[in-house]
Amino acid sequence: MAETIIQTRNLSKRFADGNLALEGIDLDIYAGEIFGIIGKSGAGKSTLARCLNLLEKPTGGEVFFGGESLSTLKGKALYQRRQGMGMIFQQFNLFMQRSVLDNVRFPMEIAGFARRAARVRAEELLELVKLGEKADSFPARLSGGQRQRVAIARALALNPRVLICDEATSALDPETTRDILALLRDINERFQITMVMITHEMQVVQGVCHRVAVLDQSRLAETGPVREVFSNPQSKAAQALLLGEERSAALLLQFLKEKGLSLEEVLSRV
């Protein structure tokens, strides 16, 4: 079977205010797969993502990256491991006072690349995300989709083995979402970079993920291949997520019926 690249064992996180955000999480994420983590708002998804690269220090259990436990690492050793994982965010989090090129160059500056080598690689990465001509622009001048492309290029700069995406498409419109997801899938296939997709949207999981974990109230409700979980959900949480979708679809159909329209008719017009 495939190599496990990220593993958590009995991972828990209790915040200083007593809030238990994660409880007994056991995850095995395989090298090269796109792994979805889905759940309602407040379920603990972001906390889980942040525990994977120890941005958040777990209060219990362990996180392994490439077989090595991260939980005890500190300082330089930890910074170095983080360089092996890229991360992108819902709000893009670009450096607003740096040009697009300098944003992509940043991780290489941190890691001590030679200036020229960093520049060449940054330019290549911008070509990869189809933003070559925006190298000298500043993030404020870019659209949301373009900003996320810059963030992706930046996250790939150090050749990470894993890319953690926390709601990477949640601030984007449906069409841009499709573009970004297609780009991520393409990167996954071409470079075998493992992806962890945190989302609350079913379409994201259905669109690109191989396997999915359902997070519900700080706990893992269910894990499995996307098709299995979606066609035959075992947990209440997964059923509720699916049902939510079905209910919206039912409501939409009823609305159309009341207006005397058919779905085909509407779709042919858009």
Place this chain on the structure above:
Amino acid sequence: MYEFAQMLLKGLGESLYMTLSSTVLAYLFGLPLGILLVVTEPSGLAPRPWLNSALGLVVNSARSVPFLILLVAVLPFTRAIVGTTIGTTATIVPLVLGAAPFIARLVESSLKEVDQGVVEAALAMGASPLQIVLKVLLPEAGPSLILGSAIAVTTILGYSALAGFVGGGGLGDIAIRFGYYRYQKDTMLVTVLLLVVLVQLFQGFGMRLAKRSDKRL
């Protein structure tokens, strides 16, 4: 008339000398202090709650001393460093002491404006706290820091005029010696006007520079 103009010019030069060198020196202390205030916060990059409270206390105490009292209180200290307690160079000592804690707070508030998400992104890339301060916090806060420095310069200019009371030289000195002790209202008016113009210039320049440097606009 010519002598008057010359005196004003000399006063202007002294005021600028005091203000600018005090600002530079005060930033030498205030900037690191402001950075420390941000970084050592409980939710900061290198949390040291104890050190943070201590620094906060020192800064607040220093800031609550009225400048005129500070001016007199540090006279022995000034003599020890500069060798004299009168003249423009001697005035720089209390100016720096008075302005550094104020600047620390200005820097602190500028750095706190930086989007936490951007810091998080840098952390996720494996940047160390020092790298984040130097390569993220300071550059991202750049325009705000420039605005802060305009406030610092104009405040220090105001303090330096106050230093005229203890023979500190500069425009404040002239305003007090001629306008206050000798009742030459015109002299006082002209010096005050000069101070107003200086404040306008510094503030305007700072705002323009901040705007030009800001890539978000």
